[in-house]
Amino acid sequence: MTLTLRPAGPDDADTIHRLIIGLAEYEREPEAVDVTPAILRAQLRSARPPFECLLAEVDGVPAGFALYFQTYSTWRGRPGVWLEDLFVVPAHRRHGVGRALLARLAALALERGCARLDFAVLDWNAPAIAFYQTIGARALDEWRLFRVTDDALTTLARSAG
Numbered sequence: 001m002t003l004t005l006r007p008a009g010p011d012d013a014d015t016i017h018r019l020i021i022g023l024a025e026y027e028r029e030p031e032a033v034d035v036t037p038a039i040l041r042a043q044l045r046s047a048r049p050p051f052e053c054l055l056a057e058v059d060g061v062p063a064g065f066a067l068y069f070q071t072y073s074t075w076r077g078r079p080g081v082w083l084e085d086l087f088v089v090p091a092h093r094r095h096g097v098g099r100a101l102l103a104r105l106a107a108l109a110l111e112r113g114c115a116r117l118d119f120a121v122l123d124w125n126a127p128a129i130a131f132y133q134t135i136g137a138r139a140l141d142e143w144r145l146f147r148v149t150d151d152a153l154t155t156l157a158r159s160a161g
Contacts, residue, residue: 001058003097005104008053008065013041016053019065023087027122051084054104056097064088066101076115081105083119102135120145 008016017037024030043049056064064087071080083105088097102117109117119137121128129139148156 001095003063003095003100004057004060005054005100006057008044008055010041010044012053012055013037013044015055015062016040016065016067019062019087019089020067020085022089023085026087027125054101056088056092056101058092058095058097062089063092064097064101066105068105070112070114071118073115078113078115080114080116080118081109081112083117086119098131099135 014037017035017040020035021030021033024033043051044053051067051069053068054066055062056066065085066083067085068081068083071082072078073080083102086098086101088101106117119132121132
């Protein structure tokens with residue numbers, strides 16, 4: 001088994017999309033995926049892509065991905081990395097693919113002078129929580145994640161005048 005990690009580019013849009021669908025199915029929300037390969041391709045071709053992605057391949061076959069983007073810590077005065085999604089194809093789990101993706105992402109964060117690597121985990125995803133704890137991640141129980149989308153986002157924006 002040969003594991004390769006590489007940055008994704010526009011030509012990887014179809015692969016990234018398949019992995020996103022796989023993640024959505026695992027998280028029990030396949031109907032929630034609006035993004036298309038065409039959207040991903042255009043975003044990756046843009047002058048300022050809204051995300052970056054690491055692809056994991058085992059013997060040339062897509063095995064997983066880590067999709068991330070830069071954040072900023074006002075208290076630390078340094079950038080950070082937000083890991084939006086980490087997914088490993090079921091057949092490749094428990095073979096070091098997820099750990100390799102996270103280790104490479106951590107190395108990228110340090111190379112870029114980042115202060116931290118942040119991500120969220122669904123509270124029912126016990127295997128992921130246990131895995132993240134093995135790499136030294138800790139839950140921030142005092143923080144709650146909030147989101148404004150769809151109609152609420154539109155309503156809020158309209159209130160700006």
